[in-house]
Amino acid sequence: MSARGVRCCSTAAISGRARDLPNAMLGADMVEAANLLGIEAMTGHWEFTYGEAALRANLERFKGEFLAQNVFLTEEAAFNDAKAFDPASGRVFKPATIKELGGTRVAVIGQAFPYVPIAHPKRFTPDWTFGIREEELQKLVNALRGNDKVDAVLLLSHNGMDIDLKLASRITGIDVILGATPMTPCRSRSRSRMPAVSRWSPNAGSNGKFLGVLDLDIAKGKIGDLRYRLLPVYSELLKPDPAMEALIENCMRRMTENGTTRSEPPTACSTAAAISRDRWTS
Numbered sequence: 209m210s211a212r213g214v215r216c217c218s219t220a221a222i223s224g225r226a227r228d229l230p231n232a233m234l235g236a237d238m239v240e241a242a243n244l245l246g247i248e249a250m251t252g253h254w255e256f257t258y259g260e261a262a263l264r265a266n267l268e269r270f271k272g273e274f275l276a277q278n279v280f281l282t283e284e285a286a287f288n289d290a291k292a293f294d295p296a297s298g299r300v301f302k303p304a305t306i307k308e309l310g311g312t313r314v315a316v317i318g319q320a321f322p323y324v325p326i327a328h329p330k331r332f333t334p335d336w337t338f339g340i341r342e343e344e345l346q347k348l349v350n351a352l353r354g355n356d357k358v359d360a361v362l363l364l365s366h367n368g369m370d371i372d373l374k375l376a377s378r379i380t381g382i383d384v385i386l387g388a389t390p391m392t393p394c395r396s397r398s399r400s401r402m403p404a405v406s407r408w409s410p411n412a413g414s415n416g417k418f419l420g421v422l423d424l425d426i427a428k429g430k431i432g433d434l435r436y437r438l439l440p441v442y443s444e445l446l447k448p449d450p451a452m453e454a455l456i457e458n459c460m461r462r463m464t465e466n467g468t469t470r471s472e473p474p475t476a477c478s479t480a481a482a483i484s485r486d487r488w489t490s
Contacts, residue, residue: 232466234262237459239269244452248272249305251318251364253388257332264291275318275364277303277348278341285335300336303348306356312426315358317348317382319365340371342378349381359426362386369411383431384422387411416441 235258242250249272255263267274281290281298292300304317322340324333352358363385365372372385388411412420418438425433 232463233459234258235266236269239266240455240459241452243269243271244455248307249275249316249318249364251275251320251366253321253324253366256321256324256336257328259332260335273305274301275304275316276301276320277317277345278322278339279320280337280341282335282337290335304352306352306358310426312359312428313357314424314426315352315356315361317345317352317361317363319345319363319367321366322371340367340375342375345375346379346381349379353381357429359429360384360424360431384424384434386420386422412438416443 235255250270252263252274255266258266277299279300281292281300286292286295286298289295292298293302301318301320304315307314307316319340320338321327322338324336324338349361352361360383361381363372363375363382365375365385365387367375367387369387372387376382376385412418418440421437421439423435424431
């Protein structure tokens with residue numbers, strides 16, 4: 209069967225051999241790498257630990273879209289007119305984007321790590337609240353389906369596999385959940401209570417070990433078929449990309465020149481997806 213579809217590639221926690229760079233450069237090196245990779249949409253987790261000023265500075269340089277439907281201003285921050293994507297609702301970041309792909313409309317929603325104030329010091333994000341925000345997510349999906357007439361809805365999620373699977377049983381209208389936690393590469397399927405509708409919650413692992421490739425055959429208003437594959441990345445067999453290699457060397461040199469020798473775990477752990485038109489045969 210030949211079909212025109214949409215291809216989504218996802219990965220998580222790309223840090224490579226430059227383990228110290230994300231901490232030393234407050235994530236700026238990862239922005240450069242993400243731009244070079246051509247990432248079009250992502251959501252966040254560790255990015256929040258750099259604080260609002262560093263995060264917003266990074267997002268200004270990011271060529272893709274940072275999506276997070278579940279981050280809102282605190283009541284006090286809203287009263288003080290703190291910066292937000294939607295001041296009326298208090299939503300801090302753009303919640304979703306719509307891609308016109310192969311004659312279809314595909315919505316991509318961002319779901320940031322919901323437990324940032326619990327897992328990390330509150331001082332990193334004093335003006336923001338997080339959480340799963342299930343009710344707000346369902347309203348957003350309904351609006352995308354009803355008002356924007358999208359043909360498919362994808363969720364870029366950093367919830368964690370257990371929460372993603374629970375959401376798949378409770379939220380209607382989401383076709384695929386692309387997850388990033390746990391870091392173990394896996395593919396799972398959760399059957400919806402709605403007939404003939406499936407939600408997939410795949411993870412592509414961490415540190416660029418796999419590239420998750422999702423092919424969608426989209427008919428008007430629904431997904432007709434899908435195929436998901438984990439492509440292993442054999443670094444010893446692949447010739448390094450000259451542009452990426454030069455970028456890493458440049459970042460390492462800048463870190464050395466600045467006298468930075470921090471040796472903490474890499475903190476570039478995000479859910480990212482590159483979405484493009486594609487044609488596939490099965």
